[in-house]
Amino acid sequence: MRVRALFIRIFRQFARDRRTLALLIAAPLLVLSLMYLVFNGDTYQPKLGTVELPEALVQRFAAQDAEVFAYSTPEAAEAALQARDIDAYLSLRGGSPVIRLEGSDPARNRAVMLLVSETLASAPSDMAFTSPDTTVSAASAAPITEYLHGGVGMTTFDSLGPVLIGVFAFFFVFLIAGVSFLKERTSGTLERLLATPLRRWEIVAGYILGFGLFTGIQAVLIAGYSIQVLGLMLAGSIWYVLLITLLLSITALSFGTFLSAFANTEFQMIQFIPLVIVPQVFFSGLFDLEAMSPWLRWLAYLMPLKYGADAMRSVMIRGEGWSAIQFNIYILIGLSLLFMAANVLALRKHRKI
Structure with a gap:
C-alpha cells in the first residue's frame, strides 16, 4: 500500500506538471528530428575554381558533382578564394597543376583533394597539361598543394x-x-x-x-x-x-x-x-x-x-x-x-x- 501511495503521488505530480510532461515527450522527438535533418542532408559538393585549364578537364570536374567556376586569371581566383566563394582553385605553374586550398575546414580540404585526385587519375591518356617547356599527362600529374589558411599540420x-x-x-x-x-x-x-x-x-x-x-x-x-x-x-x-x-x-x-x-x-x-x-x-x-x-x-x-x-x-x-x-x-x-x-x-x- 505504501508503495502504491508513493506511485500515485509521483504520477499525480507529473500529471499536474504539464510542462515537464510535454518536454518528456517532445524534447527527444525534437532532438532526434534535428539530428535526422542535419545528418541526412545533401552530400556536400566541393566548390572548385579553375584557371586556364583544358575545357575537357573542366567538364570532367563538373561531371563529378562539383561546382566548378572558371576564372581567367589567378588573381581573380585568389580573390574568390579569399571571399570563400570557392573552396580551392586549380591552376598550372610550369606545366604542373597547383591546387590552392582555402584551408580553414579540413573536411572540405579532403573533399577537394579527393575530387582532384580521382578526376586526374581517371583522365584519358591523351589529356595533358602543356607549357612552353614541358607536357605532362593529366593522369600522371601530381598536384602541388598550397594553403591560404591553415596548412598540412592543421587538425x-x-x-x-x-x-x-x-x-x-x-x-x-x-x-x-x-x-x-x-x-x-x-x-x-x-x-x-x-x-x-x-x-x-x-x-x-x-x-x-x-x-x-x-x-x-x-x-x-x-x-x-x-x-x-x-x-x-x-x-x-x-x-x-x-x-x-x-x-x-x-x-x-x-x-x-x-x-x-x-x-x-x-x-x-x-x-x-x-x-x-x-x-x-x-x-x-x-x-x-x-x-x-x-x-x-x-x-x-x-x-x-x-x-x-x-x-x-x-x-x-x-x-x-x-x-x-x-x-x-x-x-x-x-x-x-x-x-x-x-x-x-x-x-x-x-x-x-
Whole structure:
C-alpha cells in the first residue's frame, strides 16, 4: 500500500506538471528530428575554381558533382578564394597543376583533394597539361598543394576548437546565470528589490554587471587555456578572441536570466537545455551548414552561437581582423540588448513599479 501511495503521488505530480510532461515527450522527438535533418542532408559538393585549364578537364570536374567556376586569371581566383566563394582553385605553374586550398575546414580540404585526385587519375591518356617547356599527362600529374589558411599540420580540433570555445562558454553561462537568477526570485531577494525605488532596468543592469564580471573571468580562462595549454591554432589577435568570447557569454547571460522568468524551479530551468542549447550546437558550425537541406539553413541565422563561431573562426583560423568580424560583433551586442530589454519586461509579471 505504501508503495502504491508513493506511485500515485509521483504520477499525480507529473500529471499536474504539464510542462515537464510535454518536454518528456517532445524534447527527444525534437532532438532526434534535428539530428535526422542535419545528418541526412545533401552530400556536400566541393566548390572548385579553375584557371586556364583544358575545357575537357573542366567538364570532367563538373561531371563529378562539383561546382566548378572558371576564372581567367589567378588573381581573380585568389580573390574568390579569399571571399570563400570557392573552396580551392586549380591552376598550372610550369606545366604542373597547383591546387590552392582555402584551408580553414579540413573536411572540405579532403573533399577537394579527393575530387582532384580521382578526376586526374581517371583522365584519358591523351589529356595533358602543356607549357612552353614541358607536357605532362593529366593522369600522371601530381598536384602541388598550397594553403591560404591553415596548412598540412592543421587538425580537426584546430578547425572545431573555435566553435567549441563558443559552445562551452554559452552553455555554462546560460545554465548558471539562469539558475542563479531563479534562486534570487524564489528566495524573495528579487521581490524585495522590486519593492525598492530601483527601476526594473536598473535591477537587470545590476545583475548583468554582477554576473558579467565572472563571465569575463570565465571567457579569459576558456580562451587562454584552449590556446596556451591545448595549443589551439591562433592566426589572429588574442584580444579579438577574448572580445568574442565575452560577448557570447554576455548574450548567454542575458538570455538565461530572461528565460528564468518562465521557470519556477531549477529543474524547469534545466528543461530549456534541449530546446535552446541543443539546436544552437547543431547550427553553430560544428556541422557543415551547406550539407543541410536549403530550407533548414536559415535557422542558423536565429542562433547567437552561429555568429560567435563564425567570428572566432575568422580570427583564430583565418587571421582576419575587425572588418571581417564587425557584423557578427554587432549582432551579438544587439541580441544582448534585446534579451536585456525582454528581461525588463518580464519583471512586470512579478511586480509593477
